[in-house]
Amino acid sequence: MQFARAVEVYEQIEGTTKRLEMTGLLVGLLRDTPPEDLDKVVYLTQGRIHPDYLGVELGLAEKMVIRVLAHATGLDEARVGNLWKEKGDLGLVAEQVIASRRLKPLESTPLTVAKVYANLDSIAQEGGEGSQERKIRLPRPSPRRPIATAWNAHTTCRPTSAKWPGSSRRKG
Secondary structure, three states: OEHHHHHHHHHHHHOOOOHHHHHHHHHHHHHHOOHHHHHHHHHHHHOOOOOHHHOOOOOOOHHHHHHHHHHHHOOOHHHHHHHHHHHOOHHHHHHHHHHOOOOOOOOOOOOEHHHHHHHHHHHHHOOOOOHHHHHHHOOOOOOOOHHHHHHHHHHOOOHHHHHHHHOOOOOO
16 A cells, blocks of 8 residues: 555544544545555554554654754754754654755655555664664665665655654654
């Protein structure tokens, strides 16, 4: 399933205050989701990667997301931080900086729910001494740099898709 489809529904849900309409949109998304992606869509919708009983959390502090966004877009960390103070939501900041980044990808491959989930799961599993730098500073996307890989994957899609993994509306 294309991640853009889930993002489209998340945007519609965000745009309404009507509970029944939200429920209908979510039911439609879940009905359209192929069985192999259903668990991933449910967890992403909840802002989680795994069930609570596993105790695995994404564990991305705001400052780390700012560093990743700065690294992925070529913007200064201070500029990204100031945008966060202005907007109050890192997801909205991600959307804006991805849309206005200096370096645009030459080619864009549609992002899938499975890819987004796998990248975020890699982030959640990463740990240990020096893990933050490994996640951010390696020269290109790799399993040893899952946060940057996840955000770089999002930088090849629509800016609104970049908003959801970092959004403070999605706790996890």
